[in-house]
Amino acid sequence: MPSSLLWAVDVYGRVYSLSTAGQQWEHCRDAHLEFKRVTAIQQCCWSIACDHQIYLYVHASDVPIRYQEETYENQVSWWNPVDGFSDRLLPSDRWQWSDVTGLKHQPLGDFQLPSENWEWEADWYVDENFGGEPTEKAGWTYAIDFPATYTKDKKWNSCVRRRRWIRYRRYKAQETWVKVCTKQTGSLPDPFNDITCGGWEITEEPRGCLSLWAVSLQGKVWFRCGINHHNPEGSVWEEVPVPGEVVQISCGPGDLVWAVLWEGDLLVREGIGRDCLKGSSWVMVESPDTGVAAAHVAVGVNVVWAVTKDHKVWFRRGVNSHNPCGSGWIGMVGEMAMINVGFNDQVWAIGFEDRAVYFRQGVTASELSGKAWKVVSVPRDSERSHSSASASSLQSAGCFFGGEVRLQSHASVLGDADPETERTGAEVVPTPEMGDALKPRIPKVTSDNFISELVSDRDGQISRRDAPPAGPSIPEEDHTEKEVEDRVSPAQVLSPSQSSGVDPQWSNVDLEEAQTHLASGPGDTAETSSLSSVVTYILALEEPYGPDEHPKWAWVSGGGCLVECHTQLNWFNSSTATGQPALNSSMQAMSHSITPAQTAEWRKQIFEQLSERSKREMENFMHYEQAIEQSVWVKKGTMQWWRDWKPHKWVDVQFALEQFSGAEGNKDGILFIYYTFNDEKKYLHVFINEVTILVPVLNDSKHTFAIYTAERTKQRWPIRLAAPTELEMHDWLALLSVSCCDSRGIQGPPSKQAIWSVTCRGDIFVSEPTKELEAIPYPTPCNQMFWRQVGGHLRIIESNSLGVVWGIGYDHTAWVHTGGYGGGFFQGLASSTDNIYTQTDVKSVSIYENQRWNPVTGYTNRGLPTDRYMWSDASGLKECTKNNTKPPSPNWTWVSDWTIDYAVPGGTDREGWQYAADFPASYHGYKTLKDFVRRRHWARKCKLTTTGPWQEVPPIPLSDITILPCGPKSTVEQVPLWAISNKGDVLCRLGVTSLTPGGSSWLHVGTDQPFKLISIGAVHQVWAIAKDGSTFFRGSVSTQNPAGDCWYHIPSPTGQKLKQVSVGRTSVYTVDENGTPIHVWIIADKVQGSHSLSCGTVCRRQGVLPNEPKGHSWDYGIGGGWDHITVRGNAMEAPRILMPSLTDNGSNQTAARPLQTSNQPEMNGNPVGC
Secondary structure (H helix, E strand, O other): OOOOEEEEEEOOOOEEEEEOOOOOEEEOOOOOOOEEEEEEOOOEEEEEEOOOOEEEEEOOOOOOOEEEEEEEEEEEOOOOOOOOOEOOOOOOOOOOEEOOOOOOEOOHHHOOOOOOOEEEOOOOEEOOEEOOEEOOOOOOEEEOOOOOOOEOOOOOOOOEEEEEEEEEEEEOOOOOEEEOOOOOOOOOOOOEEEEEEEOOOOOOOOOOEOEEEEEEOOOOEEEEEOOEOOEOOOOEEEEEOOOOOEEEEEEOOOOOEEEEEOOOOEEEEEOOEOOEOOOOEEEEEOOOEOOEOEEEEEEOOOOEEEEEOOOEEEEEEOOOOOOOOOOEEEEEEEEEEEEEEOHHHOEEEEEOOOOOEEEEEOOOOOOOOOOEEEEOOOOEOOOOOOOOOOHHHHHHHHHHOOOOOOOOOOOOOOOOOOHHHHHOOOOOOOOOOOHHHOOOOOOOOOOHHHHHHHHHHHHHHHHOOOOOOOEOOEOHHHOOHHHHHHOOOHHHHOOHHHHOOOOOOOOOOOHHHHHHHHHHOOHHHHOOOOHHHHHHHHHOOOOOOOOOOOOOEEEEEOOOOOOOOOOOOOOOOHHHHHOOHHHHHHHHHHHHHOOHHHHHHHHHHHHHHHHHHHHHHHHHHOOOOOOOOOEEEEEEEEEEEEOOOOOOOEEEEEEEEEEEEOOOOOEEEEEEEEEEEOOEEEEEEEEHHHEEEEEEEOOOOOEEEEEEEHHHHHHOOOEEEEEOOHHHHHHHHHHHHHHHHHHHOOOOOOOOOOEEEEEOOOOEEEEOOOHHHHOOOOOOOHHHOOEEEEOOOOOEEEEOOOOOEEEEOOOOOEEEEOOOOOEOOEOHHHOOOOOOEEEEEEEEEEEEEEEEEEOOOEEEOOOOOOOOOOEEOOOOOOEOOOOOOOOOOOOEEEOOOOEEOOOOOOOOOOOOEEEEOOOOOOOEOOOOOOOOEEEEEEEEEEEEEEEEOEEEOOOOOEEEEEEOOOOOOOOOOOOOEEEEEOOOOEEEEEOOOOOOOOOOEEEEEOOOOOEEEEEEEHHHEEEEEEOOOOEEEEEOOOOOOOOOOEEEEEOOOOOOOEEEEEEOOOOEEEEEOOOOOOOOEEEEOOOOOOOOOOOOEEEEEEOOEOOEOOOOEEEEOOOOOEEEEEOOOOOOOOOOOOOOOOOOOOOOOOOOOOOOOOOOOOOOOOOOOO
C-alpha cells in the first residue's frame, strides 16, 4: 500500500503532514501564512488561511496536469467556386472560428489562462488525425454542409470544410500553496470560515469531479464547480441556499453532506447525484443531545460523527446513500474538540483537554463505530519553523486568533533590541513555588463554533489581570497572595522608550500568560523590553513547545490518509499503552549499545559452535548402514470429480496422493482417483511427473481446480476436482504443486528468462523455458510445458531476460517482482521467507438490467418468453440479480454498493440506459423510434487481500506496460520500460535495472490524444495504439534519449482499427478489432475441434522466421481460461542445426533465431468448466 498523508494544523496556524510510512510530523515550509482549516484528498489539500481566503496545495506528480483547448476553423466554397474555399462565411453559417457545434465563437486570441498558476505548453497547431487515420497535411475534413458527416477525402460535392486546432495548457503550481482565484461574473462570496472536500466516489471516470463546499462568515454555503483532475482549481463559486446560518459543513467521499447551524441543529443535503453534485434540498436533524447544541459534524461513506458543545462525541447509526439522515444517535466515550472522517470511514479527532490528535481504532465495515481512541504520539520534524516576526505576520496571527491588530509603527521584536536596554525593564524571576505549573495557555481556536467561548475567555482574562489564569495545569488552591503580588504588571514590561508616545500592539494573547511563559523559560527569556516584544514572542515563537510538551493541534484532516483495517501504523507510543516507559527506555539503551558488527560476530560464533557439535555427535554413527533407502507416504481425501463420459456430472470420489523418494533423493508420485461405476470400484491414475499445470477454476458453487497433462491438454479435457472447502482446495494445490516441482527438480524463484502468464481469475503462472522449446524445425510442443503458480493477483504481466518483471492489477495498480516465490496459499518450503508482501486488488462485478418496450406502459422489466433474463450477465444467458450475485470467491469481499456504470462503450443517457432494436444488438446511448429494448450496466466493487513476491509501484495507476526484450548476453545499464496510465498518458520509467527493477521515477511523454496500448522492441522501437485505433511510432528513442523526440502517425491496414500491438526484433505484429490472430503467442477465443472448453487457450505460432514472419500453423498449449501471456523474457536459442524433413514434400528448412514477441490480446475468456 503506498504512503499517504494525514494533514493537521496546530494552534499557531502551522500546517503539518504525517505520512503513513513516516514517524514524524513534517512542517509545510511553503506556507507563508497561518492557516485555520485544511481539508485534504490524496491528490491535493485545500485550506483557509488567516485572511479567510481559500488556498490550494497540489502534490507533485510524474504525470503533469494538462488540459487541451480546441477550436475549429470553418470554411465554405459554394458561393466562391473560382477561388475555392474561403473564410468569408455566409450570415446563416457558423462562425469562422467556433467550437465543435458551431454555436460558440472561439477565435484563437480569445483563449486565456484561467489563472497565473497555468502556462501554455506550446503554440496552436493543427490536428492531422481524423478517426484514427492521418489526414492531408493541412488537416482539413470535408462535408456537404454544416453540420454533417465529415470525411478526410475531398469529394465533388464537398462545399464546406473544417479543421481542428489544439493547444495544451499545463498546471505549474505544484508543491506550493496558491490562492484560489475568485474571478466570476456574479456576486463574490464572503470571506470563508469553513471548508470541506469530497464527492470523488459520486462521479468516477470519465467525469471524475470533486465537490468542494465552503461556509462564509455570514453563514452562507458555497459550492465550487468544475473541479476535476484537469482543473484542480475549479471554475466558479455558486451559492447554495440554506434555511439558516451555517457554521460548519462536512462532505464525505460519496453523496453525504451534513452541516451545523448556528443554533446547534444539523442539516442534511439530499438529492446529490452524478448529474446534481450540489443536491436539491436540506433536511433538518436535531442535535444529538437535547438542550446541548451541536458544534461539529464529520461524515464518511456510511458514517456520521458529531461533537456537541459540551465536547461529547456522538455516532449516527443507519446512515447510507439511501438514508442520508440515519436513524438515531449513540453516545461515544471521549471528549473531543473536533472530529474528521477519512478513507474507509476511519476517524480522526482532536482531544479537548490535551489538543492531541486521536485515531479511532477498530473501525471496520462490520463495526463502523470502532472500539477505542488512541493518541497519535509522534514528534515533529527537527528543523525549527522560520516564522517571521514582522508586523505583517503579527497581523496575520491576530486574524487567526480572532482578534484585531492595529499597526501604528514598527516596534522592536524580541532579540532585535539591545540587551542592555532590555535589562532596564523589570526582570521576572521564577520562584520555586511556580515550578513547571506555569505554562502558556493555548488559545482555543479549533473551531469557529467556539467563538462565544473564545470571546468569553478573552474578556475574562482582561477583567482578571490580577487573578491567576484558570487551567488544569495550575490548581486554584495553590495560588497564594504572595505569588500574585510577585507577578509583574503589564506596565513593568514596557521600556521607557516605547511606553511613551507609541501605542502598543495588542492582540488577544493574555499578557499575564505571556509573562508566565517568559518566566518558565531559560534565564535569558526574562530580558524583555516591550509589550510588543511579549506579543511577538508568543505569536511568532520559533519553537512554541517545550521539550516535555506535545504539540497542540487545532485541526486535522484524514481525507487523504488511506488506512486499511489491517494496516500497522508506527504512530502510536507503545510505552504509554503498556505503562512501562522505564523498561522500554532501558531496552532501547541496551539495543543502541550493541552494534551491528557485534551482532554479526555473535551469530557467527553460535553457528560455528552448533556445526562443531553436530559433526562431533554424528561421527559415532558414520559406520552404520542407512536404515531406510526410500520412503513412501500417502495423503488421502474426499472430493468430487467431473466425470469424463456422458452424462457429465459431479461424482463423489476418494482422492489419494502417493509420493515416494529414492535413495539418491529423487522424488516422484502418483495421483489416484477412486470412483464407483455400475457398482464396480474403479480408479484413474496420473503420474506426478506428467502433470503440466494445476490451476484453480472459477465456479459459483464449488471450489474446483483442474489437473492438466500433455495428453489431456491435446484433448482439451482436464481432470476437474472439487474440494469441500476452499481451504482444503488450497492445501491440495500447494501440496500437489510442491510434489510436481520436486519431481522435476524445480526449486526457488523463477529464472530471469521465465515465461509468465495470467489466468482470467488473476492467478499468476510461470514456466521455465528449455532449448528444446526453440528447436528448429521441430520444437517441443506447448502442451508439454510445465507451469507452476506464483502468489499474487494481476491482470497483465510483462518481463524481459534481465529479470525485470512488472504487472498491473485489475485496479490499475502497478507491481514489480521482488525475486521471491510462493506467497498466497503457498507456505513453508513452497514459499520464500523474504520478499513476500501483502498485495491487494479491486475489481468490479458486472450485471445488466434489461427492459423491453411496451406500447401501454413504456419500458418494463417484463420481456418476451424468448428474451434474455431481465437481470443477467453480459451474454444474457445467465440470470444475475443484485441479491444472488456473489464475489468471485470467498477471498473477495464487497467494498461498495451496486452503482450504475456510465462509462460503457457506446455511451448512455442520463440514467445510464443503452438502447437497441433487439437483444443482442449494437447499443447506443440515445433513444430512437426503432429502439424496443434497453439495458444498463450495474457494477459493484470487491476487494482481494493476498500475499506474493510483488511490491507496489505508486502512485500512478496504469493500464498497459511494456519492457524492452533483451538478448541472452546483453548488458543494459537501464532497462527501457514504457507504460500507459489509466487516463491515456504515455510514461517512460527511469532507473530500471536488474538490481532495482522498480526504477526511480516516471518521465511523461506528451501526446495529442489518449493512448491505450504500447510496445517496445529491439533497437528501442516504440509503437503505440491510441484509443481511437490509430497507430503511432516514437522516433529517436535511444539510450541517451529514452523518451524520444516525436510521434509519427502510421496508417492502419485498410478498413481496420487496431487494438493490440507487439514489437519484436525484426517485425511488428498487431491484432485488429476482428481478433485476427497474427501473434507469435496468443490467447485464443476458440480452438477448432475442442469440447467448447477452449476459450482463453494459449497458442504458439510455428514456423515464424525472419524471412517468413507469418509462420505456417498454430501449436495449441494450455487452456482454457487464460487472459495474458508474455514470452519477452525467453532469450534462449536452439543450436543452429539443419534437420531432415519427415514430410514427403520436403519443404526447405532454414535455421534461424525465433522471433520473440508478446503483449497478448485480452480476451473475455472463461476458465474451463464455467
